Amino acid sequence: MPQMDLSDIFNKATKSRIFVDRSYLRPDYIPRELPHREEMINGMGMILAAALSGARPSNIFAFGMTGTGKTAVAKYVTSALIEHASKIKTPTPIAVKLINTRENDTSYRVLAEMAAGINLKVPFTGLSVAELRARVINALKNKSIIYIVILDEIDSMIKKIGDSFLYQITRMNEEIGPSQMSLIGITNDIQLSDNLDPRIKSSLDDEQIFFPQYKAEELQDILSQRATMAFLPDVLDKDVIPYCAAIGAREHGDARRSLDLLRRAGEIAERKGKDRVTKEDVEEARESLDNDRIIDAIKSLTFDSKVLLLVLAMSKLKGKEKLTSGELYAGYDGIMDEIKGQSLTERRLTELVNFLEMSNLISANLISEGRGGRTKHIQLKTEPKRVLQSLADDPQLGDIVNMVRGSYLA
Ligand SMILES: Nc1ncnc2c1ncn2[C@@H]1O[C@H](COP(=O)(O)OP(=O)(O)O)[C@@H](O)[C@H]1O
Ligand SMILES: [Mg+2]
Structure with a gap:
């Protein structure tokens, strides 16, 4: 039986009275026009156009807050470039690869994606990073292409693994002749450029494109x-x-x-x-x-932070919203005892409390008490049921959570 377009079948089955096709609202859909981004599209297009005559386009550094169209513009311009290149006879073949470095957040993964962009098969794991890098360089040496690599969300990669790897990538171009590589570095962190290693900055900053807020x-x-x-x-x-x-x-x-x-x-x-x-x-x-x-x-927190939130949620359900640090830690020890876990030191817990406060999940106020003493009053900033919902499928906390849900949220 020939393959059918299932989305068509599913759409008909649901017979929506609202949507014709909701996939046009999905974040990965790139429309045929991007209103209010003409300037960035033209700018990027003019730089990348060099590739059509066989010259290496300058590296580009694109920056702006999340949701300002950076990824969409990069995809839009590069796919238009490839489409155009397929119609004319370019002196040098052009390849483009977009790598999301938040999802591919190790040097190995980024290099493996670079390999994938030139149809070079490499194992998912097992090689050393140096070996993998050598293979990518070798493969490029044996071709003669212009390779445009889009490194998206580099702020996230730099936070995780530092910027020395990014520096290495910027140097690869020197080793791959007769191929040539251009980089488009994209960041959501608009301060990043100021904090970058000057050597990376000078290499990536050939051209800057800023994306203002809509x-x-x-x-x-x-x-x-x-x-x-x-x-x-x-x-x-x-x-x-x-x-x-x-x-x-x-x-x-x-x-x-x-x-x-x-x-x-x-x-x-x-x-x-x-x-x-x-x-x-x-x-x-x-x-x-x-x-x-x-x-x-909440799901992305460390285990001990989850326990701290659980204590606050349970207490709030029992009608006591604010806990002192002492009460919170005692509650934490209680749960750790119950699940036979190893308690962290108070000092570590204090750090976790600070982090939870920064994440806006709790508030912690220093309150002065009589005799010059001060204590922290810690309070959950969200509804307890959200905490319980988030932790219900936690392998260690699930039983406790479901018991609490049973008694308080029947
Ligand atoms: N000018 C635009 N016209 C149409 N859709 C846009 C435009 N700018 C952004 N979008 C859409 O908004 C969403 C976020 O854009 P995206 O490019 O992912 O932002 P960023 O990469 O800057 O975080 C995507 O779904 C994208 O298609
Ligand atoms: Mg993006």
Whole structure:
């Protein structure tokens, strides 16, 4: 039987009264036009155009807050470049590889992705980084191509493994002749350029492209364009797009945030069986997305931090919102005893409390007591049920969590 497009079948089966095709609202969908990014697209296009005549394009450093269109523009311009190159006869073949260095967060993974971009097969693990690097260099030496490597979210890679590896990549171009390599470094951390090793900076900074935050009106244009394709006609109340845009604009002009809100609002309306999306649905979408964010944040914590949150959540459910550090640590020891775990020292716990406070999951206020003494009052900043929901499938804490849920959240 020939392969069929399942999305078509599934769409028909659900017969949505809201969406034509919600995938147009997905973050990885790249539209045919990117409103309000003409300047960056032209700028990047002009630099990369050198590749069409066989010259190595300058390295590019692209920076701006999350959701300002950096990845979308890089994908858009490079795929247009490849498409154009396939139509004309270029003196040198061009290859492009986008590597998300937050997901591929080791030197090995990044090099393996670089290998994949030139169809070089390498094992998933097992080689030394030096060996892997040598193989990539060798493969490039034996070709004669222009290799454009997009290193996306390099701020995250640098935080994890430092910037010496990035420096190594910037030097690779010297060893791969007759091939040539261009780098596009993308960062969400707009301070990064100032803090980079000057040698990397001078190499990556040939050309800089800054992505400013989107204003509310710009986000409205972006949302309208996607909404026309994603939704059935006339299902959006007229204040829905302006509202999603306003929220995204307030959160550093984040197009992803606005698009997520719009998609989730549509899904909420659909689940309720409605044929219209209203501002109230957006409001609900916002709560639901915030909930997801908090749950992700809690799930990514270390085990002992989770236990601390669990103590605070249980206490809050029992009607006691604020705990002193002493009470919190005693509760922590209690749980560790119960699961036969090894307690951390108070000093380590204090560090974890500080981290939880920075992550905005708890608040901790120093309160002066009589006789000049001071103590910390620690309080959960989110609802206990979110904490319990996040920890319910934890292999060590799951039993306790489900017991608590049973007695308090029946
Ligand atoms: N100008 C634009 N027009 C249409 N969609 C856009 C535009 N800018 C960003 N987007 C969309 O917003 C989301 C976030 O953009 P992205 O490029 O991933 O941001 P960044 O890489 O800067 O964090 C993506 O879904 C992208 O397609
Ligand atoms: Mg990005």
